[in-house]
Each structure stands twice: as structure tokens, then as C-alpha cells.
Amino acid sequence: MNTQAKHPVKTSVSSEEWQLRQDLAACYNLVAHYGWDDLIFTHISARISGPEHHFLINPYGMMFDEITASSLVKVDLEGNKVLDTGYDINPAGFTIHSAIHEAREDAKVVLHLHTNAGVAVSAQKEGLLAISQQSLFPLSGLSYHEYEGVALREDEKARLQHDLGETDFMILRNHGLLTCAESVADAFLNMYILQRACEIQLLAQSGGNELTPIPAGIVDGIQASAKKVTHNAGGGLAWPGLLRKLDRMGAPYKE
Numbered sequence: 208m209n210t211q212a213k214h215p216v217k218t219s220v221s222s223e224e225w226q227l228r229q230d231l232a233a234c235y236n237l238v239a240h241y242g243w244d245d246l247i248f249t250h251i252s253a254r255i256s257g258p259e260h261h262f263l264i265n266p267y268g269m270m271f272d273e274i275t276a277s278s279l280v281k282v283d284l285e286g287n288k289v290l291d292t293g294y295d296i297n298p299a300g301f302t303i304h305s306a307i308h309e310a311r312e313d314a315k316v317v318l319h320l321h322t323n324a325g326v327a328v329s330a331q332k333e334g335l336l337a338i339s340q341q342s343l344f345p346l347s348g349l350s351y352h353e354y355e356g357v358a359l360r361e362d363e364k365a366r367l368q369h370d371l372g373e374t375d376f377m378i379l380r381n382h383g384l385l386t387c388a389e390s391v392a393d394a395f396l397n398m399y400i401l402q403r404a405c406e407i408q409l410l411a412q413s414g415g416n417e418l419t420p421i422p423a424g425i426v427d428g429i430q431a432s433a434k435k436v437t438h439n440a441g442g443g444l445a446w447p448g449l450l451r452k453l454d455r456m457g458a459p460y461k462e
Contacts, residue, residue, distance in 0.1 A: 216228070216290070217276070228263060228279050230392070233450055233453055235460070236271065236274065236460045237395065239271035240272070240452075240456065244272075245320070245322075247268055249383070250304055250317075251265065261283055262282065263279040264301065266292065268295070269294070272458070277292065278294060279292070280292055280295070282301065284305050302363065303367065309364075315388070315390065316390060317385065317387045318385065318387070319383065319385045321383040325378075328405040330380070334349075334378055335405065336418070336420070337421045337426060341403045344429055345397070348374040348375050349374060349376045349377070350378075352367055354381040375397055393443070396441060397442070
């Protein structure tokens with residue numbers, strides 16, 4: 208039974224958590240808008256400030272365009288619900304996200320998707336290629352994790368943490384894409400760029416001609432270039448515009 212109507216979430220959490228809930232719900236709504244969702248089977252999580260390592264994740268069974276700030280589920284690192292909103296969570300999503308939140312203090316937001324382009328590139332032996340400007344940003348900090356089946360085993364968490372290391376972009380082999388960041392806006396921008404890089408790679412490969420690789424060395428300075436382009440604001444530069452887009456669409460993220 209959904210107890211949300213009896214216990215409004217907004218009045219039960221801090222203003223900081225409510226803002227985080229709205230941003231995370233907006234991210235889910237945007238993923239649906241761009242067609243990156245996989246019915247109910249992928250996940251975006253955000254860690255709540257504080258020593259408890261509590262984080263928010265999607266309610267299992269809700270489509271991404273339905274997710275609201277109130278419906279997000281707050282759990283601890285053991286998967287126990289901290290605030291009951293009447294929804295359960297996907298155990299595979301919990302395994303992946305709890306592993307990263309546990310290991311990386313700076314990975315406050317973790318975004319994991321099964322997009323067609325992302326899974327297709329994850330199945331290619333050479334992975335992401337340096338053939339577009341978009342590819343350079345993830346390649347400046349990209350890791351890979353080998354496929355071990357549906358992510359339900361506790362022992363996979365240590366290998367996932369080791370493979371991610373200090374990177375903010377990961378390709379899960381034969382599985383999909385993952386990005387992390389200190390904010391929802393940055394995690395979304397990271398995924399937008401990684402997804403676009405995968406789409407461009409598949410289009411370039413489909414042309415049948417030999418591909419032109421970007422000269423070695425250019426990737427080394429790409430992070431400094433990115434900061435200059437975004438005025439050091441990262442995803443925060445585009446995020447207000449994305450929220451205005453959702454508002455025009457009537458998306459439910461604020462509820």
C-alpha cells in the first residue's frame with residue numbers, strides 16, 4: 208500500500224534533501240524524454256549528505272516519466288528502507304549503486320543506463336573509439352567492467368569498485384553505460400556526452416569507410432578544455448534549461 212498520501216514526504220525531509228529529490232526525479236524524467244530508459248530496469252541514485260550513507264533510488268515498477276520527488280526510495284548501504292514511501296527497489300540496481308556510493312565519497316550521483324547505442328558499443332572489443340570530439344571527454348576518464356551476469360552477487364561489488372577506480376565514466380561490457388559525479392547535473396551531462404559518443408561511433412561505423420582517429424595527445428588536454436567551455440560550471444550550465452524544458456512538458460519531477 209502506498210502510504211505517501213498519509214505521510215507527505217516533503218514535510219518529512221530536510222529542504223536540502225527535497226531539492227536533491229527534485230533534481231534526481233528530473234534526471235529520471237529527462238532520461239525518459241531522451242528515450243534512454245529501458246522500461247523500469249535501470250537506475251539513477253543520489254547520496255544524501257551526512258555520515259549515514261543514505262541514498263535515493265527509483266521506486267521499482269514506476270516508469271521514468273512517472274517518477275516524482277516524493278516517490279524516490281531512501282535506503283541505506285544494506286538496502287534497508289530508511290523512509291517508507293510505499294515502494295520497493297530493484298535488487299540489481301542496489302548492488303551496483305551501493306558499491307559505488309560506498310567506495311567513492313565524491314560519487315554522490317550514479318547514473319546507469321541500458322541504451323541501444325551504449326550496449327552496442329559495450330559489446331565491441333575495442334570499446335569507445337577516439338573518433339569524435341564527444342568521445343574525448345569520456346576517454347579522459349573511462350573505465351571498463353567485465354560482464355558477470357545480472358548484478359545480484361555481493362562479491363561483484365569489490366570488482367566493480369576496483370574497475371571504476373577514480374573515473375567518472377564506465378562502460379559495463381555487454382551491459383550498458385554508467386556515469387558518476389558530485390551533482391545530478393554533472394552526472395547527467397556526463398551521460399549525455401557518453402551516449403552521444405556511442406551514437407556517433409555506431410553511425411560512423413555504419414558508413415563502411417575507414418575511420419579517422421583523433422591524434423594521440425589531444426585527449427590529454429580535454430578536461431581543461433571542458434572546464435573552459437562550461438565556465439567551470441560543468442553540467443550546472445545546462446541544467447536550468449533542462450528543467451525549463453521539463454516544466455514546458457508538464458513533467459512531474461517537482462511533486
